[in-house]
Amino acid sequence: MAGAEWESLEQCLEKHLPSQDLREVKRVLYGKETRKLDLPSKAFEVASEGNFELQGYAFEAANEQLRRPQIVRVGLVQNRTPLPADAPVAEQVSALHRRIEAIAEVAAMCGVNIICFQEAWTMPFAFCTREKLPWTEFAESAEDGPTTRFCQKSTYYMEGNLGHPVFQTQFGRIAVNICYGRHHPLNWLMYSINGAEIVFNPSATIGILSESLWPIEARNAAIANHCFTCAINRVGQEHFPNEFTSGDGKKAHHDFGYFYGSSYVAAPDGSRTPGLSRSQDGLLVAELNLNLCQQMSDVWNFKMTGRYEMYARELAEAVKPNYVPTIVKE
Amino acid sequence: MAGAEWESLEQCLEKHLPSQDLREVKRVLYGKETRKLDLPSKAFEVASEGNFELQGYAFEAANEQLRRPQIVRVGLVQNRTPLPADAPVAEQVSALHRRIEAIAEVAAMCGVNIICFQEAWTMPFAFCTREKLPWTEFAESAEDGPTTRFCQKSTYYMEGNLGHPVFQTQFGRIAVNICYGRHHPLNWLMYSINGAEIVFNPSATIGILSESLWPIEARNAAIANHCFTCAINRVGQEHFPNEFTSGDGKKAHHDFGYFYGSSYVAAPDGSRTPGLSRSQDGLLVAELNLNLCQQMSDVWNFKMTGRYEMYARELAEAVKPNYVPTIVKE
Numbered sequence: 001m002a003g004a005e006w007e008s009l010e011q012c013l014e015k016h017l018p019s020q021d022l023r024e025v026k027r028v029l030y031g032k033e034t035r036k037l038d039l040p041s042k043a044f045e046v047a048s049e050g051n052f053e054l055q056g057y058a059f060e061a062a063n064e065q066l067r068r069p070q071i072v073r074v075g076l077v078q079n080r081t082p083l084p085a086d087a088p089v090a091e092q093v094s095a096l097h098r099r100i101e102a103i104a105e106v107a108a109m110c111g112v113n114i115i116c117f118q119e120a121w122t123m124p125f126a127f128c129t130r131e132k133l134p135w136t137e138f139a140e141s142a143e144d145g146p147t148t149r150f151c152q153k154s155t156y157y158m159e160g161n162l163g164h165p166v167f168q169t170q171f172g173r174i175a176v177n178i179c180y181g182r183h184h185p186l187n188w189l190m191y192s193i194n195g196a197e198i199v200f201n202p203s204a205t206i207g208i209l210s211e212s213l214w215p216i217e218a219r220n221a222a223i224a225n226h227c228f229t230c231a232i233n234r235v236g237q238e239h240f241p242n243e244f245t246s247g248d249g250k251k252a253h254h255d256f257g258y259f260y261g262s263s264y265v266a267a268p269d270g271s272r273t274p275g276l277s278r279s280q281d282g283l284l285v286a287e288l289n290l291n292l293c294q295q296m297s298d299v300w301n302f303k304m305t306g307r308y309e310m311y312a313r314e315l316a317e318a319v320k321p322n323y324v325p326t327i328v329k330e
Numbered sequence: 331m332a333g334a335e336w337e338s339l340e341q342c343l344e345k346h347l348p349s350q351d352l353r354e355v356k357r358v359l360y361g362k363e364t365r366k367l368d369l370p371s372k373a374f375e376v377a378s379e380g381n382f383e384l385q386g387y388a389f390e391a392a393n394e395q396l397r398r399p400q401i402v403r404v405g406l407v408q409n410r411t412p413l414p415a416d417a418p419v420a421e422q423v424s425a426l427h428r429r430i431e432a433i434a435e436v437a438a439m440c441g442v443n444i445i446c447f448q449e450a451w452t453m454p455f456a457f458c459t460r461e462k463l464p465w466t467e468f469a470e471s472a473e474d475g476p477t478t479r480f481c482q483k484s485t486y487y488m489e490g491n492l493g494h495p496v497f498q499t500q501f502g503r504i505a506v507n508i509c510y511g512r513h514h515p516l517n518w519l520m521y522s523i524n525g526a527e528i529v530f531n532p533s534a535t536i537g538i539l540s541e542s543l544w545p546i547e548a549r550n551a552a553i554a555n556h557c558f559t560c561a562i563n564r565v566g567q568e569h570f571p572n573e574f575t576s577g578d579g580k581k582a583h584h585d586f587g588y589f590y591g592s593s594y595v596a597a598p599d600g601s602r603t604p605g606l607s608r609s610q611d612g613l614l615v616a617e618l619n620l621n622l623c624q625q626m627s628d629v630w631n632f633k634m635t636g637r638y639e640m641y642a643r644e645l646a647e648a649v650k651p652n653y654v655p656t657i658v659k660e
Contacts (some may be wrong), residue, residue: 006354165658181554212361
């Protein structure tokens with residue numbers, strides 16, 4: 001198991017593969033090549049001074065006669081917690097706000113319309129400790145808490161809710177599938193059935209648990225549902241003052257493991273951007289042409305060929321306590 | 331778009347990457363390393379003489395106190411059509427039988443318990459031509475046709491049916507999700523809910539259409555459903571006597587494109603075997619410990635956390651003609 005020092009898959013491949021092989025490897029791994037976005041040089045300067053990565057890509061769609069291209073720029077932010085977890089709560093929150101503000105300003109320079117941060121971005125990922133104080137003090141009102149007020153200045157952020165609601169915004173229909181929700185293909189499906197064109201998946205997950213699942217799940221959801229998906233993970237290792245166990249029989253520890261970043265965007269045609277770094281803060285800007293959703297739906301027709309009536313019936317049966325699975329015996 | 335001459339992702343990575351980077355790349359791409367199976371040297375000799383690839387891997391699970399390991403060996407076969415598509419039908423079928431016989435004998439040497447061939451393995455993939463004769467002449471009785479009689483000598487093969495039946499065999503509970511069925515996450519789910527431990531996906535698909543989707547879909551299904559999945563694709567290019575179009579606005583052609591092979595097995599822990607070649611006939615032997623299904627289910631609990639009742643209700647609503655999607659407007 002590599003530590004966080006192994007920077008990224010893409011960096012490794014680019015360093016070692018001859019250009020023609022690199023092209024084939026990328027094609028097999030990532031599908032149709034995404035065009036590099038021509039972002040302002042000032043944005044790169046500020047990102048570099050601020051010590052975070054900046055990458056930008058565009059997904060293209062065919063021109064249509066009756067619809068204009070529906071271009072939206074999304075920004076995915078991954079970041080470490082700037083202060084240690086035993087610093088005063090208010091200082092941690094304030095440092096996070098300042099960090100996010102710096103990144104959001106670069107996102108604005110890059111023309112980002114919708115920005116999405118990592119899961120539980122206003123605090124260390126303290127759920128793993130199963131402790132209450134001081135972590136509950138990070139809770140805020142979603143209506144008028146300091147983070148909501150902070151976000152109202154510069155940015156756009158919306159949280160999930162019960163069921164699978166989709167939010168109609170001026171930049172397209174979006175949905176938020178939070179963290180663990182990505183493991184259930186039916187969550188993505190229901191967002192898609194409700195019309196989502198972009199589904200964000202803010203996550204917090206560590207290498208030993210899920211790194212080989214990470215490139216698969218959100219990308220499969222984009223393919224299966226003819227929509228864009230944005231998978232965002234934390235970076236860094238968060239040290240907690242009290243030791244805690246992880247229910248895996250191993251010794252108590254002060255950190256949950258390293259969050260491996262690798263945030264990416266996947267498109268309905270199966271293509272995807274490279275991932276951000278495994279260890280550095282970063283902003284990934286992706287320009288989406290939402291027309292690609294309908295175009296891929298026209299190619300594959302999954303919504304037409306999905307036997308949803310049958311699934312609904314089968315699932316309704318399957319959840320009954322007396323359900324007998326359909327098993328044919330020899 | 332590379333032709334079939336680019337042999338495989340794994341071969342390319344192994345050729346160019348230093349060993350430590352190779353290990354990290356494989357970990358990120360394929361998850362926990364699969365152990366190489368120690369197959370009989372005689373099997374490799376016969377495969378080499380017969381001009382097909384042979385690879386073998388084992389997926390391991392933790393030892394349990396109350397259950398023995400449930401070890402099953404599956405064989406995935408990918409092959410070209412040995413004769414041109416305008417040869418007499420009976421000769422084509424007979425050549426395919428001989429080819430499969432040679433590969434199945436090596437599978438038997440390797441202790442394979444369940445073998446699965448590619449989709450429509452007894453004929454060229456003539457569906458793309460949308461012609462009737464002579465292709466309908468390849469149809470046989472599934473009860474007592476020559477292929478069924480041939481298979482009864484040496485091998486095991488079972489086809490899908492309506493619904494999502496699972497077959498209880500002495501080697502575990504298996505299901506068959508044919509070709510396009512892999513695009514629907516709910517097909518895999520329903521097989522899994524009916525108890526499948528191994529789901530085979532015999533396919534026939536070409537590079538330009540689906541190569542970047544191929545490593546994602548069956549593997550996501552293994553992860554999401556705590557089961558093994560076996561993705562099998564044809565290899566080679568099949569030339570048809572009459573030209574036909576593909577409904578994509580392009581000129582008529584005599585072949586559908588090249589089938590890119592790359593058959594693989596994915597495990598419930600997110601790991602997978604390397605793929606077979608993109609262009610050569612091949613046999614992939616994978617040793618599965620079916621206990622891994624329950625073990626991964628205990629780790630992730632997707633069956634417990636899946637809100638199937640809610641999905642069943644939402645889907646039942648969604649298929650109604652007057653369904654109003656849950657869209658929150660600004």
